[in-house]
Amino acid sequence: MSHDQASYLELLARGADAEAYDRPALLARASGAGAEALASLEHAKQLALRVRAELEGRRRREAELSALFETAHDLAGLRDLDAVLRAIVQRARSLLGTEVAYLSLNDPAAGDTYMRVTEGSVSARFQQLRLGMGEGLGGLVAQTARPYVTDSYFDDARFEHTRTIDTAVSDEGLVAILGVPLMLGSQVIGVLFAADRRARVFEREQVALLGSFAAHAAVAIDTANLLAETRSALAELERANEIIRDHSGVIERASEVHDRLTEVVLRGGGVHDVAAALSEVLDGTVEFTDTDLEATGTDGRAVRHGQDWVAAVSAGGELLGALVLRNHPELDPVDQRTMERAAMVTSLLLLARRSAHDAEQRVRGELLDDLLDAPDRDPRLLRERAARLRADLDAPHVVLAARIDGPDAGTSGTSGTSDRETADRRTADRQRLWSAASHLAATRSGLAAARDGGTVLLLPLGPDDSAADLARQTSRQLSGTVRESVTVGASAPVLAPAGDPSPIAGAYAQARRCLDALRLLGRSGQGAAAQDLGFLGLLLADPGDIDGFVRRTMGEVVDYDRRRGTDLVRTLDAYFASGMSPARTKDDLHVHVNTVAQRLERIGRLLGPDWQSPARSLEIQLALRLHAMSAAVAH
Numbered sequence: 001m002s003h004d005q006a007s008y009l010e011l012l013a014r015g016a017d018a019e020a021y022d023r024p025a026l027l028a029r030a031s032g033a034g035a036e037a038l039a040s041l042e043h044a045k046q047l048a049l050r051v052r053a054e055l056e057g058r059r060r061r062e063a064e065l066s067a068l069f070e071t072a073h074d075l076a077g078l079r080d081l082d083a084v085l086r087a088i089v090q091r092a093r094s095l096l097g098t099e100v101a102y103l104s105l106n107d108p109a110a111g112d113t114y115m116r117v118t119e120g121s122v123s124a125r126f127q128q129l130r131l132g133m134g135e136g137l138g139g140l141v142a143q144t145a146r147p148y149v150t151d152s153y154f155d156d157a158r159f160e161h162t163r164t165i166d167t168a169v170s171d172e173g174l175v176a177i178l179g180v181p182l183m184l185g186s187q188v189i190g191v192l193f194a195a196d197r198r199a200r201v202f203e204r205e206q207v208a209l210l211g212s213f214a215a216h217a218a219v220a221i222d223t224a225n226l227l228a229e230t231r232s233a234l235a236e237l238e239r240a241n242e243i244i245r246d247h248s249g250v251i252e253r254a255s256e257v258h259d260r261l262t263e264v265v266l267r268g269g270g271v272h273d274v275a276a277a278l279s280e281v282l283d284g285t286v287e288f289t290d291t292d293l294e295a296t297g298t299d300g301r302a303v304r305h306g307q308d309w310v311a312a313v314s315a316g317g318e319l320l321g322a323l324v325l326r327n328h329p330e331l332d333p334v335d336q337r338t339m340e341r342a343a344m345v346t347s348l349l350l351l352a353r354r355s356a357h358d359a360e361q362r363v364r365g366e367l368l369d370d371l372l373d374a375p376d377r378d379p380r381l382l383r384e385r386a387a388r389l390r391a392d393l394d395a396p397h398v399v400l401a402a403r404i405d406g407p408d409a410g411t412s413g414t415s416g417t418s419d420r421e422t423a424d425r426r427t428a429d430r431q432r433l434w435s436a437a438s439h440l441a442a443t444r445s446g447l448a449a450a451r452d453g454g455t456v457l458l459l460p461l462g463p464d465d466s467a468a469d470l471a472r473q474t475s476r477q478l479s480g481t482v483r484e485s486v487t488v489g490a491s492a493p494v495l496a497p498a499g500d501p502s503p504i505a506g507a508y509a510q511a512r513r514c515l516d517a518l519r520l521l522g523r524s525g526q527g528a529a530a531q532d533l534g535f536l537g538l539l540l541a542d543p544g545d546i547d548g549f550v551r552r553t554m555g556e557v558v559d560y561d562r563r564r565g566t567d568l569v570r571t572l573d574a575y576f577a578s579g580m581s582p583a584r585t586k587d588d589l590h591v592h593v594n595t596v597a598q599r600l601e602r603i604g605r606l607l608g609p610d611w612q613s614p615a616r617s618l619e620i621q622l623a624l625r626l627h628a629m630s631a632a633v634a635h
Contacts, residue, residue, distance in 0.1 A: 082117070091213065092210055096194045098120070098195055100119065100174060101194045105189060113130065113139075113142075115129050115130075121172060122172065123172040126168040131164060136159055140158060140179075150177055152176070172195075175200075181214065182218045184222055189218065189221065194206075261274060271313075275342075282335055284326065285326040289322055311340050367386065367389065372505050377501065391447060397493065399494065399504060399507040400456070400457045400488050402437060402475075403455070429482070437457055440478065446458055452512065456508055467492060472526070494507050510530065514530050521625075568603055571599045573628075574589050
């Protein structure tokens with residue numbers, strides 16, 4: 001490496017501006033360097049700029065993930081809804097680099113929309129704005145339930161302008177505005193905005209990031225509503241207790257019910273324990289069911305259904321199940337109320353179990369994220385956190401990368417399917433995969449986290465298992481759970497992650513390369529480690545010279561395509577795929593056979609006369625696979 005080329009590493013190390021990368025070449029040209037040296041410097045410059053862009057992108061994604069994790073943490077400890085919404089709006093403004101961010105909510109009772117939170121606003125009129133439903137850019141977002149962006153608000157005729165809105169926007173001086181919907185199910189409850197006082201173009205990643213913050217805001221609002229409903233249910237339960245205490249004839253029986261249910265809760269019992277206790281109190285057979293719920297509503301009232309009595313177990317309008325008293329056609333009002341109270345207790349137990357499960361999954365994901373992203377953490381603290389999750393990080397582990405490879409994986413809108421529907425499907429698939437992986441990790445004393453469009457797992461390696469065995473088992477189990485084809489790539493074993501977490505990030509990169517190789521080799525839906533992939537697996541296990549191997553083997557062809565905009569690499573791939581038949585190659589490429597001949601002649605001049613010999617052609621075909629894999633990983 002020359003001194004001038006090394007200067008690019010110095011620029012990267014100190015985080016220099018992009019303009020600084022022109023200086024080494026300018027100095028070399030001024031000192032009379034030759035064309036070959038200048039070309040080498042230009043190549044080094046482009047590589048350095050690519051590394052710089054990748055580092056900047058990672059720093060930006062790290063900041064975005066950190067903000068989203070902080071927001072999720074705020075939601076987990078939700079106490080003050082306004083404080084959570086303010087934090088969401090502040091983080092959105094900071095990460096998108098806009099001058100203003102704000103959030104509006106629909107008011108169904110008043111039939112309009114109002115500003116709930118603003119950040120960076122200087123206009124009192126804007127901060128107190130109320131507008132009719134369907135008006136302005138926010139009205140278009142609410143109407144379509146899709147994000148909308150305008151780089152010049154007053155020149156945009158896609159939405160309804162009104163004097164009230166335009167005056168407020170003018171007072172604030174806003175020009176470019178991005179709005180994304182706040183969704184509860186299929187209902188739009190408000191809009192989250194980011195805006196600038198100058199024209200600007202919002203990138204797709206920024207739209208997606210603001211959408212993530214909007215989803216958190218919707219969860220915060222829904223959680224606050226659920227807490228209010230739970231408090232209301234508890235208040236109703238207390239009122240019921242007061243009424244019962246006022247009726248001296250039923251005090252003793254009501255006290256017995258209360259004591260039994262409280263005992264069940266305090267000793268850590270579950271919903272079936274509540275049903276058993278209720279069976280004794282009502283002198284009948286009570287069952288909890290989460291199927292066959294046609295006879296239930298969501299209000300928790302005990303209703304008669306044939307010879308049975310049914311009380312819905314629900315929370316926040318969601319039906320979680322029902323308590324069913326079998327073959328007991330007569331039930332006095334006190335016993336009906338007893339069933340209803342038991343249904344409330346059951347709903348609280350189910351919510352607590354769900355919250356505990358979600359919290360454990362989140363904690364497992366956070367620990368794995370720390371092992372991947374912050375390997376310098378104190379090993380003692382890592383062991384303590386792992387011990388609380390029943391994970392032994394001093395034992396050998398394997399890192400596995402998993403991804404769903406369904407029929408529409410990796411495609412945008414297909415025939416009859418919109419881009420939004422496809423994106424929703426992908427999001428749902430990733431959520432299901434993460435949930436299944438988290439459950440598998442919990443049962444195997446491992447860890448799991450959502451990452452890079454799929455899921456990463458850290459699982460202990462049994463004494464009789466190999467990394468490849470573990471990958472195949474994981475692929476089968478996840479595929480069976482999510483009922484989709486799940487591809488799993490495994491790393492080589494990591495001996496003691498708690499003592500030295502630094503190899504885990506490299507092991508994850510190896511597992512992802514193995515995952516991408518499986519998909520390129522037509523083995524989607526399978527599990528494998530690098531050792532299963534032959535010579536390709538050796539290169540995946542130690543990728544230090546993959547680019548060098550590709551350059552030495554077919555770099556002239558790749559460079560020729562890049563310079564001339566030709567299609568020689570694709571022709572070469574089709575030629576080998578067709579059994580080195582020009583006639584079949586021209587059919588695959590849909591070109592004339594003379595065009596194929598001309599391209600093969602050019603390839604021969606670039607690669608040398610022996611390029612079709614068995615030894616050379618084997619190397620070239622392997623280089624083609626590796627080149628295709630590198631391109632897939634880059635995208």
